[in-house]
Amino acid sequence: MKKKILAYNRVEKPVLKRLQDQYDVQFFKNVDTKNDSEFLNFLHEADGIIGLELPVDRELLEHAPNLKIISNVSVGYSNLDLNALKEKNVMATNTPGVLTDTVADTAFGILIAAARRIPELDNYVKNGNWTSEAVGPELFGTNVHHKTLGIIGMGRIGSAIAQRAHFGFDMEIRYHSRSSKPDAEERFGAKYCELDELLETSDFVCMITPLTEQTEGMLGKKEFQRMKKSAIFVNSSRGKTVVEEDLIEALEQGEIAAAALDVFEQEPINADNPLLKMKNVVTTPHVGSSTVETELKMSELAADNLEAGLNGEKPANLVDESVWKDK
Ligand SMILES: NC(=O)C1=CN([C@@H]2O[C@H](COP(=O)(O)OP(=O)(O)OC[C@H]3O[C@@H](n4cnc5c(N)ncnc54)[C@H](OP(=O)(O)O)[C@@H]3O)[C@@H](O)[C@H]2O)C=CC1
Numbered sequence: 127m128k129k130k131i132l133a134y135n136r137v138e139k140p141v142l143k144r145l146q147d148q149y150d151v152q153f154f155k156n157v158d159t160k161n162d163s164e165f166l167n168f169l170h171e172a173d174g175i176i177g178l179e180l181p182v183d184r185e186l187l188e189h190a191p192n193l194k195i196i197s198n199v200s201v202g203y204s205n206l207d208l209n210a211l212k213e214k215n216v217m218a219t220n221t222p223g224v225l226t227d228t229v230a231d232t233a234f235g236i237l238i239a240a241a242r243r244i245p246e247l248d249n250y251v252k253n254g255n256w257t258s259e260a261v262g263p264e265l266f267g268t269n270v271h272h273k274t275l276g277i278i279g280m281g282r283i284g285s286a287i288a289q290r291a292h293f294g295f296d297m298e299i300r301y302h303s304r305s306s307k308p309d310a311e312e313r314f315g316a317k318y319c320e321l322d323e324l325l326e327t328s329d330f331v332c333m334i335t336p337l338t339e340q341t342e343g344m345l346g347k348k349e350f351q352r353m354k355k356s357a358i359f360v361n362s363s364r365g366k367t368v369v370e371e372d373l374i375e376a377l378e379q380g381e382i383a384a385a386a387l388d389v390f391e392q393e394p395i396n397a398d399n400p401l402l403k404m405k406n407v408v409t410t411p412h413v414g415s416s417t418v419e420t421e422l423k424m425s426e427l428a429a430d431n432l433e434a435g436l437n438g439e440k441p442a443n444l445v446d447e448s449v450w451k452d453k
């Protein structure tokens with residue numbers, strides 16, 4: 127009998143086809159995972175799960191007695207309760223590396239968009255407001271090149287952002303991570319800083335850590351007050367690394383100048399979120415890795431991980447190696 131695979135939210139079509147050739151696959155999108163009976167019935171039989179942002183907790187695992195592996199089509203895995211997965215001896219995998227450059231491009235893109243006010247100027251032109259030959263200082267932006275960029279989370283993506291900033295824009299790089307990064311210091315002249323120093327001295331602050339117990343709410347009122355009033359804040363990590371109401375207040379009070387946000391406390395964002403009314407806030411709908419090429423690579427890597435796990439081989443991207451050792 128074919129193994130059963132529950133595909134959730136996003137698996138690119140050619141990869142879905144590849145999986146359908148070997149397994150009994152059912153695809154679900156945005157279902158109520160606690161109450162949808164079709165979803166829960168399939169989950170009860172499922173050997174594997176592949177997909178994006180399925181919240182996996184103890185309660186969900188109670189409905190999945192056959193489950194051997196969950197393969198995230200993302201590098202972040204804050205949707206997974208790793209303790210519950212370990213107790214049930216269920217493997218979990220992610221897709222590091224293949225999306226690094228794309229996410230760095232997006233983060234740097236929204237940083238420039240906020241600094242040079244590109245969405246605002248786009249609206250200005252399209253709304254027919256460009257009636258005099260040259261726009262005045264009220265629409266001028268601020269330079270990116272030669273400024274100081276503070277990166278919180280100098281991992282794979284943080285380093286790729288630093289690379290763009292250093293070689294492309296002659297920026298001075300400061301960073302904060304749990305450990306120092308001699309490689310980034312040598313390649314980009316990056317300087318390790320405690321968080322407060324980074325916040326106080328950076329023109330741009332870019333958040334790109336994973337969401338964990340330690341990083342949840344890492345940037346709140348106090349941290350925004352430490353930033354320069356001219357600072358532009360970029361969040362490409364997860365919405366909950368920031369206390370969103372404190373960010374809103376910091377923008378309203380002029381504690382910081384602007385923000386560029388790809389991630390939000392609640393996704394999709396509520397239509398009445400004050401951030402959506404602010405001209406000095408650039409928003410994108412959590413699309414850091416969303417290019418045609420990269421989404422395909424992520425789905426392929428996730429399928430490789432899933433197949434390995436189901437074939438009794440060690441998947442390349444286990445998020446908790448100890449589950450494999452226990453097998
Ligand atoms: N917006 C989007 O579409 C996307 C968002 N992401 C987000 O980006 C995150 C990072 O991905 P990636 O670069 O591949 O991951 P890495 O694991 O390579 O890098 C994470 C970095 O965060 C640092 N870090 C972790 N915890 C802390 C902490 N408590 N304080 C300070 N620094 C910390 C790590 O430090 P150290 O090395 O010292 O341990 C590491 O440098 C993902 O987990 C995901 O949440 C990823 C892809 C797309």
Ligand SMILES: O=CC(=O)O
Nearest residue numbers: 199200201202415
């Ligand atoms: O947010 C996306 C990811 O890969 O993590």
